[in-house]
Amino acid sequence: MREFVTKRLYQDVEGTCTGRYGYIVAVVAIMDIKMGKIIPGLGSAEFEVQYSAILFKPFRNEVMDAVVNTVNKIGFFASAGPLNIFVSHSLIPADMEFDPHTNPPSFHSEDIKIEKGTLVRVKISGTRIDATEIYAIGTIKEDYLGVIE
């Protein structure tokens, strides 16, 4: 029974995302499974489980590294694990310009290029959370941010 509840916990909870806890990446340990209670009328049982898990929640003004996925004229999308971060062209240093002619399209200045696959250090400037997903916007327009060598 314990094994069943454990497996159900992994299935139900891992991979979910809420505004409060962010992404539940993986359950690490189960501390306690309380005695099951039958739910009247449904016939199913409810178990209260105490567990610890790895969570990923982005915070405003947090700096993190990310991988660029797509680049277009309004900016670029980068991902940090399950989180997608959009960096608008207004939050990219002014000396970097969008170039649709490079393959793949990129933002570049004289000596730096941002294209799919580039590693960038981004600061989260805001997050929006709906029921099951987190949307983040970021900036690379400050000191020590931008392309990672």
Place this chain on the structure above:
Amino acid sequence: MRMPKNRGPARPQAEETLDAARLELGDDFQEAECLLISEVRVLLEAQYDAKKEDKNLKEVYTKTLEYVQKFSRYTNRDTIKEVRALLKPTELEAFECAQLGNLCCSEWEEAKSLVPSIGSKISDDDLDSLLKQMDSLKKYQG
């Protein structure tokens, strides 16, 4: 207009008030343990075989695994232990320690700029020394 009833434990703060720069992470995360990317890698890799066998590889898990493998700074558990040992005696909070371990800044200005909540919790010289020691660990790890 109905006022929402306050039910159960403390309501989570509005997201707008949370701010990493001021180390305001909300009740749920303020006292939480913060893992280094390298530590997450160890934990997720340990689960990989079991998850693969159960055919329970969720997208969030695989994307996170890929991310931590790409950005992990420390290649073995001993180095991770030593990094933690360097960070522990400082007055820095869990989040700040994890950020320093993950971002691997080369000098104190960079560190204090990227993790502004550090402020004067540690002197510039001490921070510089800490960063150099962490860098050595990374350079000479097995």
